[in-house]
């Protein structure tokens with residue numbers, strides 16, 4: 001990983017991380033960077049994360065074959081586009097939350113198996 005990856009929040013607030021096979025996950029860390037993570041096994045298959053500038057020149061740090069890296073989104077890093085941890089001292093605040101996609105409980109009354 002390039003950049004810090006300590007999770008924000010108390011242990012009871014953290015949800016287990018899920019990395020479905022074959023995916024690249026971009027995780028918005030609370031008050032921190034965007035963490036780009038390859039699912040387990042992708043790096044072994046030769047998949048790598050590539051970060052380029054506006055002229056498609058690759059940043060060497062990203063070419064190191066890491067399965068994860070952190071991209072600065074506070075604008076204060078001295079190693080942009082990578083996070084160097086400065087967001088903490090800068091007081092960066094961001095806590096975007098994805099919409100809850102858990103199924104809603106049914107509003108229909110439970111069916112009576114004795115009735116046809």
Ligand code: FES
Pocket residue numbers: 032033034071072073074075076077082083084085086087088
């Ligand atoms: S998000 Fe970490 S230094 Fe900007």
